[in-house]
Amino acid sequence: MAEDRYVELHVDGQIGTITLRREKQLNALNQTVLAQLNQVLDELAGQSEVRAVLLRGEGRAFAAGADIAEMTSLSPVAAGQFARLGQAVFSKLEKLPQPTIALVHGYALGGGMELAMACDIRIAAEGTKFGQPEVTLGVIPGFGGSQRLPRIVGQGNALKLLLTGGIIDAVEAHRIGLVSEVVPIEELAARGRALAEQLSGLAPKALAWVKQAVYEGAELDQDKGLAYEASLFALCFSTNDQKQGMEAFLAKRKPAFEGK
Numbered sequence: 001m002a003e004d005r006y007v008e009l010h011v012d013g014q015i016g017t018i019t020l021r022r023e024k025q026l027n028a029l030n031q032t033v034l035a036q037l038n039q040v041l042d043e044l045a046g047q048s049e050v051r052a053v054l055l056r057g058e059g060r061a062f063a064a065g066a067d068i069a070e071m072t073s074l075s076p077v078a079a080g081q082f083a084r085l086g087q088a089v090f091s092k093l094e095k096l097p098q099p100t101i102a103l104v105h106g107y108a109l110g111g112g113m114e115l116a117m118a119c120d121i122r123i124a125a126e127g128t129k130f131g132q133p134e135v136t137l138g139v140i141p142g143f144g145g146s147q148r149l150p151r152i153v154g155q156g157n158a159l160k161l162l163l164t165g166g167i168i169d170a171v172e173a174h175r176i177g178l179v180s181e182v183v184p185i186e187e188l189a190a191r192g193r194a195l196a197e198q199l200s201g202l203a204p205k206a207l208a209w210v211k212q213a214v215y216e217g218a219e220l221d222q223d224k225g226l227a228y229e230a231s232l233f234a235l236c237f238s239t240n241d242q243k244q245g246m247e248a249f250l251a252k253r254k255p256a257f258e259g260k
């Protein structure tokens with residue numbers, strides 16, 4: 001029997017859209033979803049013509065978490081393996097060379113919020129509910145929530161969410177810096193598309209190196225981070241796009257970046 005298809009990749013011009021399609025379970029992340037997401041990310045990493053990636057959920061939710069039904073009877077060993085699988089897939093998402101934008105609506109809870117946090121930019125629809133309710137289930141986040149959330153919103157805000165398991169709405173998520181924009185739900189797709197188009201017009205290597213400077217730099221002390229930034233800055237001068245960008249500025253024309 002053919003495996004259910006829960007993760008779809010649609011490429012339109014320079015923009016790739018990943019859609020979670022497990023609507024009946026509010027896109028709960030089970031092992032199959034993670035494996036399919038992993039496969040799609042491998043495809044995208046090799047598609048240099050795709051310059052920006054949107055990630056969205058079909059139906060009522062972005063994703064309501066890891067699949068609780070699948071997790072209930074896991075042994076400690078299997079639970080550890082499941083956590084490491086999710087972490088590996090989400091790290092692959094974070095490390096994609098292309099910029100990624102999570103379009104979040106409905107619910108982004110537990111693993112769903114962790115998935116959104118592995119994207120570079122998060123845009124939320126009004127009314128979206130965010131939270132890490134793991135402690136209410138007797139567990140802790142296992143797909144990176146205890147690591148990415150403090151880095152994004154600061155330790156105090158993160159600990160409040162992680163310790164209480166409380167749910168916040170999009171306005172509060174915006175206030176603490178978890179999302180960068182909140183838009184009416186009817187405008188979510190168009191806003192995501194517009195931002196993806198804006199990003200796809202920029203120099204792909206510069207974008208990939210900005211991501212590296214931010215994510216890898218966060219693991220370094222400031223002096224080492226600055227040295228790392230300088231080395232990536234230098235690398236930009238080995239590209240045609242650096243010449244293109246600066247010459248276009250001086251000639252007062254729009255640059256045509258080719259990713260070389």
Ligand code: CO8
Nearest residue numbers: 025026028064065066067068069079083109110111142143
């Ligand atoms: N897992 C499995 N099924 C789910 C999940 C989930 N996380 N969320 C929703 N569903 C299912 C429901 O069981 C229901 O199925 P059915 O129709 O067969 O009964 C269907 O989706 C629709 O859900 P509801 O009927 O509950 O819809 P409501 O609108 O009434 O409620 C909520 C929506 C509030 C989002 C509610 O579904 C809910 O609370 N969901 C669970 C949220 C949650 O606790 N998420 C965190 C999960 S834990 C986690 O993500 C840990 C990540 C780290 C994993 C580490 C690996 C070891």
